[in-house]
Amino acid sequence: MCPLYPVHLVLMYGALVVCVWTAGIGAVVASVSEVALLKVRLHINDTPVDTLDIQEDEEKMVIFYLDDFPLQAAGDIFIKDENYDKLNHLEIQPERIPLDSLSKEKPDPYSLSGSFNVSGNFLGFTQVRLVLSDGNDQELMASEPIKVKVQRGQRVLDKIFIHVIILMVIVAYVNMGCAIDLKIIKETLRRPVAPAIGLASQYLFMPLVSYLIGYGIFYDTHAMWLGLFLTGCSPGGGGSNIWTYLLGGSLDLSVTMTFISTVTAFAALPIWVYSLARTIVQDGHYTNLPYKNIAMLAIGLVVPLSIGLLIKWKSERVALVLKRLLKPFSILFIVFIMTFGVYANFYIFAYFDWKVAVAGLLLPWLGFAFGAVVSLMCHRKLEEIIAISIETGIQNTGISIGVLKVALQDYAPMGDIAVVIPIAVATMTPIPLTVAYIIKRVQECRGKAGNLKVEVPFDKDDNHALSASATPLHKNASILA
Structure with missing residues (x-):
């Protein structure tokens, strides 16, 4: 015969199991969804910029620097256009850059540099991120969103x-x-x-x-x-x-x-x-x-x-x-x-x-x-x-x-x-x-x-009425004569 545990002990034990299970799942989710911050500096024409400002039909080359980059990292850098209004504001070339093609700037702290071209397609606001991927669409590191303004050009x-x-x-x-x-x-x-x-x-x-x-x-x-x-x-x-x-x-x-x-x-x-x-x-x-x-x-x-x-x-x-x-x-x-x-x-x-x-x-x-x-x-x-x-x-x-x-x-x-x-x-x-x-x-x-209908010649009835109305005038004319 099974011993009967007090009700409050059963409830405490169940709550403890649920908390441990929830914490474990949360840790797994956090470990999967958490992406480390990628430190990025941008330069255009040797000038540091925080915002990309371009006009329609204009193309600019953007040089980026990845600071404090992990030595053991491998994969690709993706330049992602995070466009929320569904308008094609800009075009990025290339969108994917292999890490082994980037230039090594300084050994300590480790820094890499590369470049991409941005072309303005349609006026509006958007933003881009630089994302480090392991090559299998798994994001490892991502930069803060970089604001982009595409202005209307003079056509x-x-x-x-x-x-x-x-x-x-x-x-x-x-x-x-x-x-x-x-x-x-x-x-x-x-x-x-x-x-x-x-x-x-x-x-x-x-x-x-x-x-x-x-x-x-x-x-x-x-x-x-x-x-x-x-x-x-x-x-x-x-x-x-x-x-x-x-x-x-x-x-x-x-x-x-x-x-x-x-x-x-x-x-x-x-x-x-x-x-x-x-x-x-x-x-x-x-x-x-x-x-x-x-x-x-x-x-x-x-x-x-x-x-x-x-x-x-x-x-x-x-x-x-x-x-x-x-x-x-x-x-x-x-x-x-x-x-x-x-x-x-x-x-x-x-x-x-x-x-x-x-x-x-x-x-x-x-x-x-x-x-x-x-x-x-x-x-x-x-x-x-x-x-x-x-x-x-x-x-x-x-x-x-x-x-x-x-x-x-x-x-x-x-x-x-x-x-x-x-x-x-x-x-x-x-x-x-x-x-x-x-x-x-x-x-x-x-x-x-x-107006054109009014000018049409009279029909037979109109001629008959006109002649009838003209008869007394003729009679008067004969009398006067």
Whole structure:
């Protein structure tokens, strides 16, 4: 008969066995998973570096030094790209270096040196580790993660796009100068109700709504939030004048509002940036705002318009020809931006998730809606409603891009990633305007078709009615005769 042990002794014995078993398993797991630290120093062009900073399409040779290296070690050194966003930011050659091919630097403490090449493929952040393997995929030692920044390089395609856009904008404004009426502009400035509505919508509603949208969508991605907010703080873009003309709005009012909002940006932009931008990214550089770019925008608006007005004053015939060319040239301008512009900035689609898409849609669309509603409440004419609505919704994304480049210059390529937002806004903005223009053209074609039907010869019933109605006139004529 087996002796009966007290219950508490059985429980103590079981707990002891479990603890010993758990400790043993933990030691085995620790011995398997624990990897010793590999001490690494990096040099580029004989300069020690802690971070690898390269541009797209750029290649750099990195020399590494392995300090306090164990004499008995054998195997290979792997350079591993630990990429967590699934974007191919860089290319490493070679990825595997045999230990016996490394150079021996000094015997005590033992140190080895070697090199590998790093090429930038796509902007963003990643990190690499140097790992000592035994040759059978067993990691023995590993370095601390080495941060890598891949910045967007200056491409020829980008320069071509920018210069072509500048040229097309100048030509468009010269044509607009031939189409505007200075008397209407003077009357608008004399009673600036419509410009005041546009200015309030531009610099009160748009900054606030962009801040709120960014808070709701990009609260955990501050660079994107800042990009959206700065886009909402920017003045009206030159595209607003073209779209206003195509959609039948008041071109005179649109040009006037664009000039006023550009000049007002000298005061409004720093006020918003200093008040709210620091609540998004506190350590950004906000003192060097692109006032030079804003001044160039104002000059780039006034000078071509003045040339157009001068042509109109000197030759009405030439001005009429240029005015007729404004619509087809505007369509060409928009098609160029929506095709070549998208191709030149195609990289943004790598970061184009649902958040970027929603932000790119909401900001201009809410601007269009707010400008239209406020104009209706103020009982403005249809032409003015169209102009105010478009001027409110279209932002000059070039200004926001310039501010982002300066504010986040010490955190590159964060600025290039944040630029995705203003580019997304510029890409999404023409969608509702294009739909509206197509609807307008369809209605115009139907109206022309209706006018053609009116000019068709009368049928038999119409001739019979006309002759019947003409009979009394003839009778009266005979009586009078």
